[in-house]
Amino acid sequence: METVARPSASEQGSPTPSFSGAPEPSPRTGTGPVGRAEQTAISASDSGVPLPGLEAVTRPPLTILHLSTACTPSAPGPNSPSLPGEKGLTPPGLPKATGGSAGASHVSAATTSAPSGQQVKTPLPLLGATALRSDTRAALEQERTASVSAGTREAIARGTGQSATLTAVPLYPYGAKANDKQYVDRRADFNSPVFKPEIGFPFGKTLRDSLYFTDNGQIVFPASDSDLFPSPNPLPGGFSGREKTPMVAVFWDNADFSQGDGATFYQEFVTLDSAEHPVVRDVEAKIRRYLKTSYSAKWTLKITWEKAPAYPARQPVSRTNTYQAVLTTDGVKSYGLILYQDGGMQWDYTRLGATNVLMGYSSGDGFYRNDDLTRRPPAAKYRPDQFRGYNTDLRGLWLYGLASQERVNYRVQCLAWLSTQQDPAGWNKDLPSCPCSLPPAASEPRYRRSRGGLADAQVTLLYPVSPNRYGAGVRCLYNSRNELVDGRQERSWKAWRHVASYRDPELKFQAWCCRLAGSPQLCAKYSQKRPKTSCAGYRQPRPTSSSEEADSYSEEGRD
Numbered sequence: 001m002e003t004v005a006r007p008s009a010s011e012q013g014s015p016t017p018s019f020s021g022a023p024e025p026s027p028r029t030g031t032g033p034v035g036r037a038e039q040t041a042i043s044a045s046d047s048g049v050p051l052p053g054l055e056a057v058t059r060p061p062l063t064i065l066h067l068s069t070a071c072t073p074s075a076p077g078p079n080s081p082s083l084p085g086e087k088g089l090t091p092p093g094l095p096k097a098t099g100g101s102a103g104a105s106h107v108s109a110a111t112t113s114a115p116s117g118q119q120v121k122t123p124l125p126l127l128g129a130t131a132l133r134s135d136t137r138a139a140l141e142q143e144r145t146a147s148v149s150a151g152t153r154e155a156i157a158r159g160t161g162q163s164a165t166l167t168a169v170p171l172y173p174y175g176a177k178a179n180d181k182q183y184v185d186r187r188a189d190f191n192s193p194v195f196k197p198e199i200g201f202p203f204g205k206t207l208r209d210s211l212y213f214t215d216n217g218q219i220v221f222p223a224s225d226s227d228l229f230p231s232p233n234p235l236p237g238g239f240s241g242r243e244k245t246p247m248v249a250v251f252w253d254n255a256d257f258s259q260g261d262g263a264t265f266y267q268e269f270v271t272l273d274s275a276e277h278p279v280v281r282d283v284e285a286k287i288r289r290y291l292k293t294s295y296s297a298k299w300t301l302k303i304t305w306e307k308a309p310a311y312p313a314r315q316p317v318s319r320t321n322t323y324q325a326v327l328t329t330d331g332v333k334s335y336g337l338i339l340y341q342d343g344g345m346q347w348d349y350t351r352l353g354a355t356n357v358l359m360g361y362s363s364g365d366g367f368y369r370n371d372d373l374t375r376r377p378p379a380a381k382y383r384p385d386q387f388r389g390y391n392t393d394l395r396g397l398w399l400y401g402l403a404s405q406e407r408v409n410y411r412v413q414c415l416a417w418l419s420t421q422q423d424p425a426g427w428n429k430d431l432p433s434c435p436c437s438l439p440p441a442a443s444e445p446r447y448r449r450s451r452g453g454l455a456d457a458q459v460t461l462l463y464p465v466s467p468n469r470y471g472a473g474v475r476c477l478y479n480s481r482n483e484l485v486d487g488r489q490e491r492s493w494k495a496w497r498h499v500a501s502y503r504d505p506e507l508k509f510q511a512w513c514c515r516l517a518g519s520p521q522l523c524a525k526y527s528q529k530r531p532k533t534s535c536a537g538y539r540q541p542r543p544t545s546s547s548e549e550a551d552s553y554s555e556e557g558r559d
């Protein structure tokens with residue numbers, strides 16, 4: 001069954017202030033042997049930055065196209081072109097239809113010279129006065145007509161001659177100056193290192209443990225560390241929701257870094273209990289603004305594909321793609337921000353073997369989306385930097401909600417508790433050992449007991465009648481066969497205990513970290529704060545008098 005996230009309405013008004021680009025990087029001068037991965041904290045001279053417009057290389061003459069409109073490009077109009085959306089919905093920022101092929105407009109575009117002192121009026125939304133390169137006459141005509149908005153046509157019909165464009169989103173700073181790591185493998189296809197957020201990443205209905213990105217514009221969530229694969233060619237029909245491998249398609253098409261051009265950069269931000277990086281604060285602000293929801297990130301990953309060449313890369317490489325993805329989660333909600341550099345999406349789609357670029361996501365459990373732009377002609381879908389993004393009012397910025405359900409994340413709760421705990425070395429001196437098997441109550445007056453569960457599931461908890469001099473204690477758990485199954489040192493001794501984890505805080509913390517979190521790493525961290533204790537060194541007490549024995553049985557009866 002298809003499950004598609006419904007967009008919230010974009011807030012109108014001026015866009016949220018964002019980051020500006022860094023200086024132009026100097027080129028790299030060596031790539032190393034074929035197949036060797038490069039992963040370094042690169043030098044400042046290799047800093048990646050948002051690139052300027054189209055390359056200033058030898059090319060055919062440029063045709064300058066000017067926008068003529070009196071409305072914002074997203075304004076609805078009676079003659080808007082068609083764009084089918086999942087479940088009959090059309091996301092904001094993509095015009096609704098009255099007809100046409102693949103959403104392309106049939107408004108003619110004039111490119112003849114204007115009288116002196118006047119601009120040529122051409123119905124091309126969002127591009128403004130950008131100079132477009134066209135390799136063929138047909139491609140130029142397709143580029144002119146593929147993205148005509150309702151507001152543009154209305155302005156032309158009224159003859160207002162006014163010009164308006166949407167603001168383009170700037171990329172986040174990246175490269176050495178942004179403290180990014182660079183990763184590139186000079187082969188036709190490569191995968192990044194595997195990232196493992198401690199809190200997991202909610203995607204669809206499932207909490208995913210790990211992810212990696214590829215040179216081909218994908219972010220993949222593998223079932224295991226050995227389940228890594230190259231997949232250069234996008235699905236011709238897009239996602240169906242039946243995919244077994246969860247994936248975010250940032251700009252999924254066949255790239256080729258093998259000839260020494262282009263690179264990828266990444267930086268991971270963990271903000272569980274630390275001051276937030278400016279990138280994280282800006283990501284949070286965008287989510288709050290566009291989706292109208294409260295959000296504070298606990299884990300964020302920024303990925304940049306810089307000057308990615310199309311396959312097969314031919315020297316000299318002159319037309320490349322530069323774009324970013326930011327994945328972020330608080331452990332319950334999760335989002336993906338996609339940023340396409342203004343003027344930086346330059347692949348020559350007329351020379352590709354196939355034009356099936358895919359943008360969207362599939363969670364692996366039925367939650368998926370094929371972005372509507374990928375249904376447009378190549379002249380449109382290979383230039384996402386020139387379109388208003390999904391769920392936003394900025395050109396080149398897409399914002400996806402990636403969790404289809406919100407549920408308790410016990411990893412977050414465990415980590416929050418762990419962050420408040422002292423080192424046991426300061427409180428665990430002179431604590432007793434646990435009896436190796438559950439002794440009769442009369443024979444062990446140094447411990448109290450509490451029972452819980454039924455029949456074979458019955459558990460008995462022993463705990464000392466008094467704490468050590470630091471106020472700490474131990475707990476000893478026994479199964480229905482009176483076998484010791486777990487012994488722990490505890491920071492705070494309590495006079496009364498309960499076997500049920502929902503009634504006993506110490507058992508609840510262990511349940512969060514070791515049973516419910518589903519993370520062996522977190523259970524190991526729990527053991528660092530609550531060290532295990534065994535029956536080594538346990539000595540039975542001397543026999544008690546009849547009066548002491550009576551007191552012990554009375555204590556057990558109260559529990």
